[in-house]
Amino acid sequence: MRKGGNGGAGQGGERAKQRQGKKKGRISNRGLGYGALVAPERCFSCTTFNILAPIYKRLDKEDQSRRESQYRGYWLSRNQSIMDRLLGEMSSIICLQEVWLGNDELVDMYQRQLGDAGYITLKLARTNNRGDGLLTAVHSDYFRVLNYRDLLFNDFGDRVAQLLHVESVVPFCQSRNSSIPQQILIVNTHLLFPHDSSLCIVRLQQVYKILQYIESYQKEHNLSPMPIILCGDWNGSKRGHVYKFLRSQGFVSSYDTAHHYTDSDADAHKWVSHLNHRGNICGVDFIWLLNPNKYRKPLRTSWNEAVFGIIKYLLRAASLSEDNAFAFLKADSPGDYITFSGFCQALCQFGLTRHPHGLSPQDTQDLWIQADVDGNGVVDYEEFLVRYKSEVSIS
Secondary structure, three states, rough: EEEEEEEEEOOOOOOOEOOOOOEEEEEEEHOOOOEEEEOOOOEEEEEEEEEOOOOOOOOOOOOOOHHHOHHHHHHHHHHHHHHHHHHHOOOOOEEEEEOOOOOOOHHHHHHHHHHHHEEEEEEOOOOOOOOOOEEEEEEEOOOEEEEEEEEEEEOOOOEEEEEEEEEOOOEEOOOOOOOOOEEEEEEEEEEEOOOHHHHHHHHHHHHHHHHHHHHHHHHHHHOOOOOOOEEEEOOOOOOOOOHHHHHOOOEEEHHHHHOOOOOHHHHHOOHHHOEEOOOEEEEEEEEEOOOOOOOOHHHHHHHHHHHHHHHHHHHHHHHHHHHHHHHHHOOOOOOOOOOOHHHHHHHOOOOOOOOOOOHHHHHHHHHHHHHHHOOOEEOOHHHHHHHHHHOOOOO
16 A cells, blocks of 8 residues: 555535545455455555545635636646556556546546546546546456446535446456356545534435445345445544444455554554645545455444444533533433433534434434433433443444
């Protein structure tokens, strides 16, 4: 795994990340949980790269209205440099974010040059004509595309994702008497940027929708468990709730694996993908891998744990002790317990339910059922501590 190149990331018209590079992972087919390849053994590589759409790239700190998109020579030269780097690496899988899909000349350049190099390309624009989107390319020497799906989150971030169902050109050897091609699911996405803490729940929902869709797709097509690769700009670090949510579902970060990093916060600062529009050093570009043989807890269980993690984070961010956090949630309850109405009021105050894309009434009800351990309709102090002190379990 290594980083390099030039590019960037942006959120709407409000931010532009000066990208320091891309992330590339070289993955052994053996490492995905299935047998060895028919000799000679081959590996395939995967690159994820937010290339910073010219409509978001600011050229002047004093004049924020000056964008790269206004100067054809600038954006054409930079994107050709990106293309040269991609073609120099020739990864088996390329997942790009912030491709300026609103510009036909630029789209044609990527599709033509990648196509000439043997890639099958698929693109998907963000909803509501935001101007940018995703492009995923798989090399025909390694994979054939069996199916493709667009995933539209339909939230106020207008985010989208691509799902590719591919099959390896070179078959895997599962026994001495038979060999079959390996099938893999690939997802490319770019999650919402968390401008404030209330948007963390939206980003978590976007990932939840991806995993829900993967589950439904596998059931719809009666597919056996298979490796899954999630790529993209996740706009969140190892310290974030999305990272812990995916780890609780059995996914591993290829970058962590390559560098023998742990899940602890102590390793969160050891790699950097870019500076964001606030000037913060970030490491948010991920290639996630799922071994199909790994145990996975029910998706809804992981989701509930992740939401409780957000609630706990917000309570602690408000510098509330355990007793004060309980008192805050208890609100005007007549007894020494938390009522459902008090719980709902707290979620609203935290901004988790007061906007259209926050927690739904069913989400809130499911969380309450988990919190009310004995099912008596209220949450006492002991039940509160169960959730307040619990951590997301990572298998």
